[in-house]
Amino acid sequence: xxxxxxxxxxxxxxxxxxxxxxxxxxxxxxxxxxxxxxxxxxxxxxxxxxxxxxxxxxxxxxxxxxxxxxxxxxxxxxxxxxxxxxxxxxxxxxxxxxxxxxxxxxxxxxxxxxxxxxxxxxxxxxxxxxxxxxxxxxxxxxxxxxxxxxxxxxxxxxxxxxxxxxxxxxxxxxxx
Amino acid sequence: xxxxxxxxxxxxxxxxxxxxxxxxxxxxxxxxxxxxxxxxxxxxxxxxxxxxxxxxxxxxxxxxxxxxxxxxxxxxxxxxxxxxxxxxxxxxxxxxxxxxxxxxxxxxxxxxxxxxxxxxxxxxxxxxxxxxxxxxxxxxxxxxxxxxxxxxxxxxxxxxxxxxxxxxxxxxxxxxxxxxxxxxxxxxxxxxxxxxxxxxxxxxxxxxxxxxxxxxxxxxxxxxxxxxxxxxxxxxxxxxxxxxxxxxxxxxxxxxxxxxxxxxxxxxxxxxxxxxxxxxxxxxxxxxxxxxxxxxxxxxxxxxxxxxxxxxxxxxxxxxxxxxxxxxxxxxxxxxxxxxxxxxxxxxxxxxxxxxxxxxxxxxxxxxxxxxxxxxxxxxxxxxxxxxxxxxxxxxxxxxxxxxxxxxxxxxxxxxxxxxxxxxxxxxxxxxxxxxxxxxxxxxxxxxxxx
Numbered sequence: 001x002x003x004x005x006x007x008x009x010x011x012x013x014x015x016x017x018x019x020x021x022x023x024x025x026x027x028x029x030x031x032x033x034x035x036x037x038x039x040x041x042x043x044x045x046x047x048x049x050x051x052x053x054x055x056x057x058x059x060x061x062x063x064x065x066x067x068x069x070x071x072x073x074x075x076x077x078x079x080x081x082x083x084x085x086x087x088x089x090x091x092x093x094x095x096x097x098x099x100x101x102x103x104x105x106x107x108x109x110x111x112x113x114x115x116x117x118x119x120x121x122x123x124x125x126x127x128x129x130x131x132x133x134x135x136x137x138x139x140x141x142x143x144x145x146x147x148x149x150x151x152x153x154x155x156x157x158x159x160x161x162x163x164x165x166x167x168x169x170x171x172x173x174x175x176x
Numbered sequence: 177x178x179x180x181x182x183x184x185x186x187x188x189x190x191x192x193x194x195x196x197x198x199x200x201x202x203x204x205x206x207x208x209x210x211x212x213x214x215x216x217x218x219x220x221x222x223x224x225x226x227x228x229x230x231x232x233x234x235x236x237x238x239x240x241x242x243x244x245x246x247x248x249x250x251x252x253x254x255x256x257x258x259x260x261x262x263x264x265x266x267x268x269x270x271x272x273x274x275x276x277x278x279x280x281x282x283x284x285x286x287x288x289x290x291x292x293x294x295x296x297x298x299x300x301x302x303x304x305x306x307x308x309x310x311x312x313x314x315x316x317x318x319x320x321x322x323x324x325x326x327x328x329x330x331x332x333x334x335x336x337x338x339x340x341x342x343x344x345x346x347x348x349x350x351x352x353x354x355x356x357x358x359x360x361x362x363x364x365x366x367x368x369x370x371x372x373x374x375x376x377x378x379x380x381x382x383x384x385x386x387x388x389x390x391x392x393x394x395x396x397x398x399x400x401x402x403x404x405x406x407x408x409x410x411x412x413x414x415x416x417x418x419x420x421x422x423x424x425x426x427x428x429x430x431x432x433x434x435x436x437x438x439x440x441x442x443x444x445x446x447x448x449x450x451x452x453x454x455x456x457x458x459x460x461x462x463x464x465x466x467x468x469x470x471x472x473x474x475x476x477x478x479x480x481x482x483x484x485x486x487x488x489x490x491x492x493x494x495x496x497x498x499x500x501x502x503x504x505x506x507x508x509x510x511x512x513x514x515x516x517x518x519x520x521x522x523x524x525x526x527x528x529x530x531x532x533x534x535x536x537x538x539x540x541x542x543x544x545x546x547x548x549x550x551x552x553x554x555x556x557x558x559x560x561x562x563x564x565x566x567x568x569x570x571x572x573x574x575x576x577x578x579x580x581x582x583x584x585x586x587x588x589x590x591x592x593x594x595x596x597x598x599x600x601x602x603x604x605x606x607x608x609x610x611x612x613x614x615x616x617x618x619x620x621x622x623x624x625x626x627x
Contacts, residue, residue, distance in 0.1 A: 040181065040348070041602040042375040052376040061384045075305055079313040097317045100399065104325040107392045111333045111385065118340065118381035119366075122374040126367030136370060137348050139181025139602065 005144020006165030017163035068109015213577020252429030253279030510540025
């Protein structure tokens with residue numbers, strides 16, 4: 001896997017490069033998955049960033065909470081019914097105290113689901129290799145193309161420069 | 177003051193690559209304390225739990241005091257961090273990770289203490305509900321079973337809450353490291369790249385976690401208070417205990433956070449990031465909690481005094497006028513008399529001032545936990561069963577060791593993880609209230625406003 005990318009000093013430059021690459025994707029035979037943006041911090045308010053926004057994790061968290069709560073309810077009531085103890089005439093499955101366990105399990109379900117949904121949604125863990133550049137840590141934003149089409153590299157480089165790249169780099173090996 | 181993303185990364189990664197002699201001295205002291213505790217615990221396992229000062233009628237003392245104290249301290253992090261994140265308080269950025277780390281380590285220490293107390297820690301897994309051949313299930317009516325579920329959930333939640341925003345920083349360390357260190361951080365970073373999709377998912381996950389963790393934190397200390405309130409012991413069986421404990425936990429948590437931040441600022445040279453404004457803001461919170469603590473303490477005592485029930489009054493006068501009076505009034509001085517003037521007068525609300533106030537609050541809140549537990553157990557309903565309690569060297573050592581463990585975990589954490597979130601500080605460079613701001617010149621922009 002190769003990559004050709006430009007480094008931009010600000011999000012506006014990165015947005016220009018992203019727009020240029022996207023508008024030229026049919027001309028340059030680029031698939032949207034080939035265009036990559038890497039930043040050292042989030043950039044809210046820019047299309048290249050906000051286009052990835054999603055509310056799906058919220059729904060999953062609610063579902064996880066429901067599953068956790070159901071598990072808590074079943075855990076308490078089924079065990080209390082399976083192994084009944086003498087309660088002196090009081091309820092064998094007291095809602096007040098079981099409710100505390102159910103509550104904690106609701107929260108645990110939401111927490112674990114959020115974690116799993118984040119990992120799946122963000123494609124983690126991923127040890128196959130990532131595009132990384134030390135300049136990203138210094139505040140630059142990387143916009144580029146993974147596996148650029150043969151022969152179109154000079155044109156891509158020109159467009160990345162045109163968007164105001166601080167530097168354009170060809171990375172033959174990706175950082176593990 | 178001009179700060180760049182590059183400078184932020186250099187400053188905040190520096191402690192991971194370079195440590196002073198003072199750091200290693202602190203590690204040695206903390207390790208010694210921890211080892212002393214391990215030795216004391218080993219002696220306790222060998223000789224039995226009778227080496228503690230516990231006896232009828234006081235079956236809980238230092239252990240439950242330390243348990244409640246550390247679980248209370250844990251409210252520093254996750255709760256404060258979550259509230260500040262939800263309210264989008266921009267000054268939170270240098271504070272959150274210091275706070276979240278306190279939470280994880282203090283919950284961990286709090287969770288270890290009951291293991292010491294049960295006497296046979298190798299049977300602790302009996303608390304885990306699973307279909308065993310013994311056909312014994314946890315008693316879900318018992319507050320101790322509630323504790324197990326609440327603390328497990330809180331520990332899972334706070335560890336997740338700490339780890340998630342640390343992933344991009346692990347990646348930052350990975351990208352500037354070599355050799356074994358690079359391999360370790362490569363695993364910790366999970367292959368984080370920094371694509372918009374990853375950032376979006378992380379931010380949504382952090383938002384959900386912040387929403388979920390606040391009620392969990394409140395429930396944990398409420399349930400800890402129910403360990404007492406569900407028991408028919410004078411001065412314990414009270415509906416005020418839930419909010420009283422939660423307020424006390426937040427109070428001690430903020431104090432611990434201020435202390436930790438003051439030490440980090442000095443020893444890791446983070447003066448540019450942990451600024452007076454952070455101490456001032458946290459100092460105002462601490463002042464609010466000090467007043468709230470006084471209100472709860474007064475309300476609790478007033479209700480007991482006005483009721484004039486003999487069993488409750490025995491405990492009441494014991495703590496205010498008799499054997500425990502020195503501890504009680506020290507508590508009032510530490511939690512109210514000293515911190516309130518320091519924190520209320522702007523000129524005194526400096527870094528040193530807030531650190532002094534916080535130190536007294538930490539001491540005062542430990543005393544408060546002790547005073548809730550021991551006087552009440554010494555004076556139950558029937559005077560024939562009254563007794564006294566004196567801690568032994570084993571309990572003293574275990575308590576000191578819990579502080580050593582906290583210090584050691586925190587010190588080691590600061591060696592492996594940037595104590596201030598690098599990426600969140602960089603966000604502070606580029607935006608004001610979420611409005612993107614183009615850098616005026618190559619990466620050279622000022623840190624945001626009020627700081």
